[in-house]
Amino acid sequence: xxxxxxxxxxxxxxxxxxxxxxxxxxxxxxxxxxxxxxxxxxxxxxxxxxxxxxxxxxxxxxxxxxxxxxxxxxxxxxxxxxxxxxxxxxxxxxxxxxxxxxxxxxxxxxxxxxxxxxxxxxxxxxxxxxxxxxxxxxxxxxxxxxxxxxxxxxxxxxxxxxxxxxxxxxxxxxxxxxxxxxxxxxxxxxxxxxxxxxxxxxxxxxxxxxxxxxxxxxxxxxxxxxxxxxxxxxxxxxxxxxxxxxxxxxxxxxxxxxxxxxxxxxxxxxxxxxxxxxxxxxxxxxxxxxxxxxxxxxxxxxxxxxxxxxxxxxxxxxxxxxxxxxxxxxxxxxxxxxxxxxxxxxxxxxxxxxxxxxxxxxxxxxxxxxxxxxxxxxxxxxxxxxxxxxxxxx
Amino acid sequence: xxxxxxxxxxxxxxxxxxxxxxxxxxxxxxxxxxxxxxxxxxxxxxxxxxxxxxxxxxxx
Numbered sequence: 001x002x003x004x005x006x007x008x009x010x011x012x013x014x015x016x017x018x019x020x021x022x023x024x025x026x027x028x029x030x031x032x033x034x035x036x037x038x039x040x041x042x043x044x045x046x047x048x049x050x051x052x053x054x055x056x057x058x059x060x061x062x063x064x065x066x067x068x069x070x071x072x073x074x075x076x077x078x079x080x081x082x083x084x085x086x087x088x089x090x091x092x093x094x095x096x097x098x099x100x101x102x103x104x105x106x107x108x109x110x111x112x113x114x115x116x117x118x119x120x121x122x123x124x125x126x127x128x129x130x131x132x133x134x135x136x137x138x139x140x141x142x143x144x145x146x147x148x149x150x151x152x153x154x155x156x157x158x159x160x161x162x163x164x165x166x167x168x169x170x171x172x173x174x175x176x177x178x179x180x181x182x183x184x185x186x187x188x189x190x191x192x193x194x195x196x197x198x199x200x201x202x203x204x205x206x207x208x209x210x211x212x213x214x215x216x217x218x219x220x221x222x223x224x225x226x227x228x229x230x231x232x233x234x235x236x237x238x239x240x241x242x243x244x245x246x247x248x249x250x251x252x253x254x255x256x257x258x259x260x261x262x263x264x265x266x267x268x269x270x271x272x273x274x275x276x277x278x279x280x281x282x283x284x285x286x287x288x289x290x291x292x293x294x295x296x297x298x299x300x301x302x303x304x305x306x307x308x309x310x311x312x313x314x315x316x317x318x319x320x321x322x323x324x325x326x327x328x329x330x331x332x333x334x335x336x337x338x339x340x341x342x343x344x345x346x347x348x349x350x351x352x353x354x355x356x357x358x359x360x361x362x363x364x365x366x367x368x369x370x371x372x373x374x375x376x377x378x379x380x381x382x383x384x385x386x387x388x389x390x391x392x393x394x
Numbered sequence: 395x396x397x398x399x400x401x402x403x404x405x406x407x408x409x410x411x412x413x414x415x416x417x418x419x420x421x422x423x424x425x426x427x428x429x430x431x432x433x434x435x436x437x438x439x440x441x442x443x444x445x446x447x448x449x450x451x452x453x454x
Contacts, residue, residue: 195431310431313395315416315424333420357406357413357425387422391395393433 040066042248047081048277065271073110076101086176094246104237110208117394120198129190139256143244148233159189161223186220197394207232312390328383338379405452
């Protein structure tokens with residue numbers, strides 16, 4: 001081989017290596033990027049709770065997982081999961097807020113908000129409270145009857161209620177529009193890396209004079225009510241007003257990237273960390289084995305699909321009167337026992353099923369009940385109309 | 395949890411949780427763990443502090 005050929009091969013090899021390094025770097029960066037979206041259930045496709053009507057106070061859980069309603073004043077609304085979505089954006093569900101009692105005469109502390117809360121350990125990438133604090137970019141789709149200025153806010157729940165507000169504009173009524181707002185980073189007030197609520201995202205839909213009489217604060221600052229929602233239009237002034245919203249993404253940086261779609265299963269598992277409705281997605285009833293402890297005791301063990309955020313609250317609607325004696329129909333608020341080789345049976349036992357409690361919830365057990373099915377029953381069938389759920393919400 | 399419709403609240407025998415009956419027409423049985431990280435427990439404690447709720451001691 002000539003020296004010239006050797007040099008040529010070497011140069012070519014260097015070029016190949018450089019190209020390979022470029023590919024590796026790009027791939028490595030993409031791999032490191034990982035999940036971008038801090039929002040839970042931003043596509044509104046998981047809805048473990050039924051429609052919520054009569055919403056008129058702070059903190060009500062909405063049918064779509066991860067989202068809360070907050071309001072003060074005369075307004076009331078119904079929240080449902082909707083199939084009205086922006087065309088061609090890749091979404092299948094939205095959250096619909098239907099005003100059922102309007103509030104057109106705003107006084108003092110009237111307000112309407114849509115809220116999502118975040119754990120501190122999920123916010124560390126914001127680098128809040130350091131000189132390297134990252135901006136956050138919020139993007140979402142909205143369709144509402146009322147055009148004008150709306151306010152989005154980040155609220156620091158840990159450091160003296162610091163917050164930052166940003167306005168956005170709905171330009172065309174009853175038309176899906178994509179909105180983007182950028183929240184600059186905050187060099188003050190770090191978040192603890194734990195499982196507690198350290199920040200929330202708030203979208204205002206109405207704000208009374210208490211929140212609109214000052215000048216909108218658009219940089220991170222301690223909360224001043226008068227500067228909190230200046231310019232916010234009243235989107236709940238008429239019962240004909242509806243608000244649809246979906247496609248939420250909150251990510252570091254100053255650019256709204258394409259929406260990060262997750263599979264339904266992935267999203268559902270993320271939601272289970274905070275709320276687990278055992279009858280969700282069952283067509284007629286959920287069936288569970290239980291352990292027959294003694295003549296008057298049964299023990300029902302529930303394994304959570306994922307570790308929940310903290311010890312969960314257990315709620316159920318089972319009462320003796322709701323025992324059906326046969327398998328519940330779809331959507332029925334009934335339950336019954338089943339005995340192998342014998343079949344369904346009624347509520348002939350002793351005790352009270354409503355006493356089913358939540359001892360030892362840490363271990364995923366919903367505990368024991370002082371109730372005998374009058375025989376060695378092995379299964380309990382819980383209709384999909386029953387409440388039977390665990391909550392570890394923020 | 396509909397805190398405004400709590401009919402009764404009582405600590406369980408081992409003080410691991412607070413057993414509440416919520417509502418009357420279609421009551422819910424709700425077990426709130428005694429855990430400061432649980433937001434239902436936080437709210438119940440605030441209600442007790444504000445004088446809006448009395449939690450009965452556990453049976454012994």
